[in-house]
Amino acid sequence: MLPELSTTVCFILSGVLFTIGAVGAILRRNVIVVFMCIELMLNAVNLVFIAAANTLASMDGSVFVFFIMTVAAVEAAVGLAIFVMVFRQRNTIDPYEIDLLKG
Amino acid sequence: MLVKIPELAFGPILPELIITVSAMTALLLGAFGRRAIVGTIAGAVALVGSGLALLFTLSLWNAGAAVYNGLYTIDTFGTFFKALALIVAILVTLLSLRYVEREDIVKGEYYALTLFGVLGMMIMVSSTHFVTIFIGLEVMSIAIYVLCGMLSGNPRSAEASLKYFLLGAFATAFLLYGIALVYAATGLLDIREIADYIVSGRFQLTPLFMIGIAMLVVGFGFKTAAVPFHMWTPDVYEGAPTSITAFMATGIKAAAFGAFLRVFYTAFLPLLGAWSGMLWLIAVATMTIGNITALVQDDVKRMLAYSSIAHAGYILIAFVVGDLFSSVGILFYILVYTFMNIGAFTVVIILGQKGRQRTGIEHYAGLAGRHPLIAIAMTVFLLSLAGMPPLAGFMGKFYVLSAAIKAKYYWLAVIGVLNSVVAAYYYLRVVMYMYFREAAADAEPAGRPDFSPAYGVVIAVSVWALFHMGIFPRGFLLIAQRSVEIFM
Numbered sequence: 001m002l003p004e005l006s007t008t009v010c011f012i013l014s015g016v017l018f019t020i021g022a023v024g025a026i027l028r029r030n031v032i033v034v035f036m037c038i039e040l041m042l043n044a045v046n047l048v049f050i051a052a053a054n055t056l057a058s059m060d061g062s063v064f065v066f067f068i069m070t071v072a073a074v075e076a077a078v079g080l081a082i083f084v085m086v087f088r089q090r091n092t093i094d095p096y097e098i099d100l101l102k103g
Numbered sequence: 104m105l106v107k108i109p110e111l112a113f114g115p116i117l118p119e120l121i122i123t124v125s126a127m128t129a130l131l132l133g134a135f136g137r138r139a140i141v142g143t144i145a146g147a148v149a150l151v152g153s154g155l156a157l158l159f160t161l162s163l164w165n166a167g168a169a170v171y172n173g174l175y176t177i178d179t180f181g182t183f184f185k186a187l188a189l190i191v192a193i194l195v196t197l198l199s200l201r202y203v204e205r206e207d208i209v210k211g212e213y214y215a216l217t218l219f220g221v222l223g224m225m226i227m228v229s230s231t232h233f234v235t236i237f238i239g240l241e242v243m244s245i246a247i248y249v250l251c252g253m254l255s256g257n258p259r260s261a262e263a264s265l266k267y268f269l270l271g272a273f274a275t276a277f278l279l280y281g282i283a284l285v286y287a288a289t290g291l292l293d294i295r296e297i298a299d300y301i302v303s304g305r306f307q308l309t310p311l312f313m314i315g316i317a318m319l320v321v322g323f324g325f326k327t328a329a330v331p332f333h334m335w336t337p338d339v340y341e342g343a344p345t346s347i348t349a350f351m352a353t354g355i356k357a358a359a360f361g362a363f364l365r366v367f368y369t370a371f372l373p374l375l376g377a378w379s380g381m382l383w384l385i386a387v388a389t390m391t392i393g394n395i396t397a398l399v400q401d402d403v404k405r406m407l408a409y410s411s412i413a414h415a416g417y418i419l420i421a422f423v424v425g426d427l428f429s430s431v432g433i434l435f436y437i438l439v440y441t442f443m444n445i446g447a448f449t450v451v452i453i454l455g456q457k458g459r460q461r462t463g464i465e466h467y468a469g470l471a472g473r474h475p476l477i478a479i480a481m482t483v484f485l486l487s488l489a490g491m492p493p494l495a496g497f498m499g500k501f502y503v504l505s506a507a508i509k510a511k512y513y514w515l516a517v518i519g520v521l522n523s524v525v526a527a528y529y530y531l532r533v534v535m536y537m538y539f540r541e542a543a544a545d546a547e548p549a550g551r552p553d554f555s556p557a558y559g560v561v562i563a564v565s566v567w568a569l570f571h572m573g574i575f576p577r578g579f580l581l582i583a584q585r586s587v588e589i590f591m
Contacts, residue, residue: 011287011311018280025273034269041276045283052287060292061283067234068279071241075275078245079268082252086265089258095269100259101338 010051018044031083031093035076042072115163115170115177118156118185119225125152126218133211142203142210149196149214153221157189173293174232181229183434183586184361187441188224191354192217194445194561198452199346201555205457206344208253216253217350220246224358231369233282233292236362240278240326243358244271247351251343257458263342270325270335278322284315285370294370301373308377316371316378320385323366326359329419330388333412337396340408341462345455348404349448352411353441360418360437367422368430368590375425382423383515390416390522397529404451404462406529407444410488413526414440420512420519421503427584427591429506432499434583439487439499439572446565447484450477453552467533469542474552478537480562487569489530490523495572502580 017040024037046065053061087093113120129145160182168177195217203210223243227236248271252264282292288311291297300306324332340348371378393413400406418436421429454470454477455461471478487496500523507516572579 018276021276022273025269031265031269035272038269038272038276041273042279045276045279048280048283048287052283052290056290058290060290061286064234064282064286064292067238071238071275074241074245075268075272078248079272082248082261082264082268085252086258086261089256089261095265098262098265100262101266101342 007051007055010047014044014047014051017041017047029094029096031086031095034095035079035083039072039076042068112170115166115168116175118160118163118189119222121152121156121159122218122222122225125149125156126215126222128152129211129218130215131211133209133215139204143200145211145214146196146200146203149218150193152218153189153192153196157186157193160185160189169231174230174235175226176229176231178229178589179586180361180365180589183582184228184357185225187357187438188221188228188354191350191357191441191445192221194564195346195350195354197557198349198445198449198561200557201553202344202346202452205553206254207457208344209255213250213253216246216250219243220250220350221354224354228358228361228365231294231365233286233294236366237279237282240359240362241275243355244275244326247347247355250347250350251339253347254344259342260344263339266335267339267343274322274325274332277318277325281315281318281320281322284311284318288312288315294366297370298373301370308374313377316374317381319366320378320381323359323363324385327356327363327415327418328412329385329415330392330412331385333389333393336412337405337408340411341402341405345404345448345452345460348408349445349452352407352444352448356411356415357437357441360415360433364422364430364433368425368587372425372590379423379425382419383512386416386419386423386515387518388416389413389419390519394522394525394529398525400529401464402462403464403467403533404448404460406464406533407447407451410526410530411444413522414488416522417500417503417519420515421506423515424506424510424512426506426510427587428509429503430587430590431580431583432502432506434586435572435576435580436499436503438579438583439495439569442565442568442572443484443487443496446480446562446569447488449558449561449565450481450484453477453554453558456553464533464536465542467536468540470537472541477552480566481537482534483566483569485530485534487573489527491527493570493573495569495576498573498576 021037021041025034028034046068049061049065083093125148128148132141132145163177164182166177203213220243223239227239230236248264248268251267252261254260286292288309289297289300328336390413393409393416397406397409418433421432451462487494490496490500504516504519
């Protein structure tokens with residue numbers, strides 16, 4: 001059996017993942033990679049929920065994870081459709097080149 | 104573990120059910136026919152559905168109940184915001200009837216998504232459970248991401264959709280992280296239980312919990328367009344179809360503030376001292392940056408976007424205070440703000456043409472000579488936004504600022520007043536263009552404004568509401584007071 005990780009380790013790991021995701025979402029130059037970074041942030045959230053639910057012996061956190069995964073799937077479906085729409089019109093999905101709206 | 108199956112009670116969620124059924128009907132109509140008549144029927148379905156839902160919502164005004172194992176709550180606060188969301192839905196549908204025709208927007212999907220957006224707003228304001236609040240927020244946001252890109256073949260609209268999607272999903276992650284950290288610190292997801300836990304004595308204020316609150320502020324700050332989380336607002340408001348801009352500026356902002364208020368005033372009010380400083384800074388930054396950036400805008404739609412940021416700042420003034428009187432002020436302000444903005448955006452729609460929004464301020468020059476009635480209506484909306492008595496915008500600012508003074512937040516009130524002085528400049532600049540500036544000689548001919556009786560109804564209702572709430576605010580204040588009683 002694997003040794004059990006302490007909750008603190010899980011929280012620190014999730015904090016690191018969330019930070020990597022947030023920094024990546026701001027800095028990366030490809031919309032798909034930006035979206036992947038956002039998914040990473042959501043998974044960091046899931047990790048907190050699972051770790052906390054395990055420590056507190058409460059079901060609520062584990063159930064919440066299912067809701068987050070469902071919504072992440074919906075966001076992926078809508079988001080990729082939007083990327084395709086933009087790509088067809090502009091032939092690029094670099095967020096720095098998509099800059100018609102400014103002021 | 105024994106799981107209690109909740110009793111099936113559809114009565115309390117009848118308005119939500121009506122909206123869902125109307126949305127699906129509109130969607131099916133769109134799928135089965137492309138002819139013009141189908142679009143008109145879908146619009147009628149949306150209108151009738153929202154109207155019916157509004158009637159049933161109002162009939163639930165006195166019903167207080169927590170249904171479905173506490174996952175859903177019917178109370179006066181929720182009913183207030185649900186009714187507001189439905190009024191917004193009716194007005195936006197009315198002004199869309201002609202607008203979608205003009206811009207060739209796919210109608211079935213348009214009305215279906217608008218209704219799903221309203222459904223999300225209704226869900227997120229009527230729950231004390233984080234799961235339901237989150238689901239409501241997402242139902243609303245995802246519908247709006249798509250609606251922003253509905254102007255087919257228009258790259259600006261697609262870009263608005265992309266930007267709103269990316270930043271919205273980014274903000275959702277922050278909100279969720281906040282919920283997760285609060286859960287990790289307390290083990291609870293129901294905000295009433297969290298409130299009980301905080302006052303129970305077993306609770307200690309850990310860094311984990313404080314980071315959670317800060318993350319929640321970031322998440323809600325994005326949705327309410329508060330500085331420094333406002334970067335998306337001007338771009339998205341400018342690129343989206345104008346009817347959807349009106350919907351976002353009023354409906355989303357109201358619903359987001361509703362959920363924000365409920366979460367913070369129910370769960371975290373005992374810790375007011377721990378987060379009011381953070382919100383103080385956000386309120387000041389939101390007002391100041393919103394107003395100062397609005398000063399240099401030459402595009403009316405973009406100016407209104409910055410003005411909506413500034414108004415979020417005024418609402419946050421009362422939010423910082425954290426008592427019953429200030430929350431009455433918040434609700435009243437949101438109500439007033441809805442009508443001012445819907446009206447102003449309707450005028451922007453009327454002056455546009457297919458494919459060309461014509462929102463530059465030069466297009467407003469000499470409007471009073473060409474179309475005096477439209478100019479008068481726009482003047483009423485702009486003066487109300489500027490906070491001129493006897494219009495409702497003045498009363499809204501009055502209650503918000505007096506709440507701040509009563510709670511001895513003098514600096515906040517002073518900054519608020521100074522900001523509304525600055526704001527008067529850019530609102531009056533448009534009025535000045537309409538009345539005292541001739542259209543440039545080489546300007547392209549303005550053409551006929553795109554007028555239809557439905558726009559007239561929306562404008563008349565908004566003007567009437569602004570005068571009524573400005574001169575006789577008492578009735579509306581009593582309603583707001585009933586709504587916030589749940590916090591005490």
